[in-house]
Amino acid sequence: MSGLELRAFAHSRTGDKGDTSNISVIAYRVEDYPRLCEWLTAERVADYFAPLLDPAAGPVRRYAIPGVRALNFVLPGILRGGVTRSLALDAHGKSLGSALLDMQWERD
Amino acid sequence: MKTLRIGSGAGYSGDRIEPAVELAAKGELDYLVFECLAERTIALAQQARLSDPEAGYDPLLRERMERVLPFVAGAGRRLRIITNMGAANPLAAAREVRRIAAELGLHGLRIAAVTGDDVLEVLRAEPSRLLDNGLRVEQLGDRLVSANAYLGAEGIIQALAADADVVITGRVADPSLFLAPQCFEFGWAADDWPRLGRGTLIGHLLECAGQITGGYFSDPGVKEVPDLAHLGFPLAEVDAGGRATITKVVGSGGRVDAATCTEQLLYEVHDPAAYLTPDVTADFQGVSFVEEGVNRVGVQGASGRQRPETLKVSVGYLDGWIGEGQMSYGGPGALARARLAREIVLQRLEIIGVKTEEVRAELIGVDALYGEALSARGQGEPWEVRLRVAARCVERADALRVGNEVETLYTNGPSGGGGASKSVRQVVAVASLLLPRENLTATVHLEERS
Numbered sequence: 001m002s003g004l005e006l007r008a009f010a011h012s013r014t015g016d017k018g019d020t021s022n023i024s025v026i027a028y029r030v031e032d033y034p035r036l037c038e039w040l041t042a043e044r045v046a047d048y049f050a051p052l053l054d055p056a057a058g059p060v061r062r063y064a065i066p067g068v069r070a071l072n073f074v075l076p077g078i079l080r081g082g083v084t085r086s087l088a089l090d091a092h093g094k095s096l097g098s099a100l101l102d103m104q105w106e107r108d
Numbered sequence: 109m110k111t112l113r114i115g116s117g118a119g120y121s122g123d124r125i126e127p128a129v130e131l132a133a134k135g136e137l138d139y140l141v142f143e144c145l146a147e148r149t150i151a152l153a154q155q156a157r158l159s160d161p162e163a164g165y166d167p168l169l170r171e172r173m174e175r176v177l178p179f180v181a182g183a184g185r186r187l188r189i190i191t192n193m194g195a196a197n198p199l200a201a202a203r204e205v206r207r208i209a210a211e212l213g214l215h216g217l218r219i220a221a222v223t224g225d226d227v228l229e230v231l232r233a234e235p236s237r238l239l240d241n242g243l244r245v246e247q248l249g250d251r252l253v254s255a256n257a258y259l260g261a262e263g264i265i266q267a268l269a270a271d272a273d274v275v276i277t278g279r280v281a282d283p284s285l286f287l288a289p290q291c292f293e294f295g296w297a298a299d300d301w302p303r304l305g306r307g308t309l310i311g312h313l314l315e316c317a318g319q320i321t322g323g324y325f326s327d328p329g330v331k332e333v334p335d336l337a338h339l340g341f342p343l344a345e346v347d348a349g350g351r352a353t354i355t356k357v358v359g360s361g362g363r364v365d366a367a368t369c370t371e372q373l374l375y376e377v378h379d380p381a382a383y384l385t386p387d388v389t390a391d392f393q394g395v396s397f398v399e400e401g402v403n404r405v406g407v408q409g410a411s412g413r414q415r416p417e418t419l420k421v422s423v424g425y426l427d428g429w430i431g432e433g434q435m436s437y438g439g440p441g442a443l444a445r446a447r448l449a450r451e452i453v454l455q456r457l458e459i460i461g462v463k464t465e466e467v468r469a470e471l472i473g474v475d476a477l478y479g480e481a482l483s484a485r486g487q488g489e490p491w492e493v494r495l496r497v498a499a500r501c502v503e504r505a506d507a508l509r510v511g512n513e514v515e516t517l518y519t520n521g522p523s524g525g526g527g528a529s530k531s532v533r534q535v536v537a538v539a540s541l542l543l544p545r546e547n548l549t550a551t552v553h554l555e556e557r558s
Binding site for chain 1: 147148240324325327330331366367369370371372373374375376377378379380381392393394395396397409427430466467468470472476477478479480481482485496498499500535536537538540
């Protein structure tokens with residue numbers, strides 16, 4: 001079964017500190033939040049961004065903030081040196097959240 | 109009960125100026141705060157100060173102050189300014205603000221500078237300290253440019269108690285700029301952790317200015333924001349218990365609702381239960397937002413625990429040069445020609461012996477943001493592609509040759525390349541370490557009244 005874009009159910013903003021990125025995923029509707037928590041695990045996000053992650057920097061972590069229907073993902077090492085010395089076009093990694101919202105949510 | 113009105117006049121050094129003027133004119137503010145100091149900005153400012161002892165503060169200080177000081181000096185509700193635009197030289201910035209006030213014919217203003225964040229000498233005295241990137245301070249040698257600790261609200265509170273109208277700091281934790289006036293006005297104790305946590309949340313929500321009023325939010329078709337060209341900057345109405353409403357000036361562009369507030373709540377936050385500042389370990393875990401009216405959002409549920417015993421220090425150091433070149437290809441076969449061009453440049457850098465520490469060659473519009481594997485999710489052949497090659501080199505001469513090799517694609521590369529550009533810049537890298545509090549004291553300097 002093919003899924004629906006996560007973008008239809010949630011919005012997102014990405015921040016940076018050093019070479020760590022954090023990506024919030026915020027459910028538009030309160031009724032989607034419990035299933036989002038169940039499905040969008042730290043492992044799933046780590047798999048999705050695997051080509052960009054640095055395994056030596058540590059695992060992807062997830063925090064839930066239920067009062068605002070949000071999940072916060074912390075991705076250590078993904079910015080490869082951080083904004084001050086990275087060669088990346090988007091050295092802040094600000095565009096990462098937009099890519100995350102292209103995940104296909106296979107809802108039952 | 110007293111309500112304090114605090115506005116946010118800048119989200120970064122180069123931010124728009126007229127939304128701050130709009131807040132000063134129409135926001136009925138008690139305080140207007142300008143947060144202008146990104147991680148690396150102070151290291152660059154320190155370099156400027158090395159070549160000119162009166163330089164090293166924010167380049168937009170003069171323009172911002174010329175526009176808002178008349179409101180500070182005006183009759184009616186008292187407005188005060190707090191800003192970290194002092195960067196590497198708060199004392200020179202305070203002198204400059206005094207000059208500007210005099211030029212504008214504004215009298216009686218008290219300007220204060222807060223110093224104490226510069227710990228370069230502390231590190232030089234104990235260079236064995238370890239940075240978070242694994243290097244020791246002593247290994248940086250002559251490449252060490254700056255070391256600035258993140259100070260808390262304390263120095264600013266002292267300046268306000270000394271009746272300052274304008275408080276200029278160097279490195280202070282961003283939310284502390286906003287927490288200070290709340291502590292001062294409401295008399296919050298330095299160990300009233302729950303209130304300090306709530307006040308820190310308000311600072312965190314305001315510190316990126318337009319990012320909570322609908323800036324950096326719009327996604328046409330999914331998330332609409334009206335009139336971004338006239339985006340209003342935020343203000344908070346805060347009471348003595350740390351309860352707050354986030355809003356903006358009526359008639360300004362943008363939107364303030366639970367969705368815009370939630371995106372900003374988690375911006376640059378890791379563990380929401382432990383947001384560390386010099387003032388408090390703030391806890392955002394239980395936060396929720398209540399829409400109280402059009403563009404009015406109530407904030408509740410933050411708390412706090414004891415502050416950390418150490419302070420974060422950002423260390424700036426020179427780390428070589430980045431050379432870069434770009435070239436565009438368009439029309440049928442653009443992608444294949446851009447890929448060929450990429451191969452050619454990478455070969456050429458080897459052939460001519462450019463010494464690099466790291467090279468990155470990517471196709472803008474194809475794989476530059478997410479790398480090749482993740483970008484495979486995109487469909488179809490692009491009609492235009494831009495090649496970008498960047499390399500970090502120890503020597504400037506090597507970095508220069510990177511852009512040159514891209515440029516030579518004009519007459520030596522695949523057909524139809526156009527719009528070449530090249531650049532080279534010095535890298536000022538930033539790493540951090542932790543210092544015990546006893547190594548630091550904030551000091552307030554008062555200028556004579558203007």
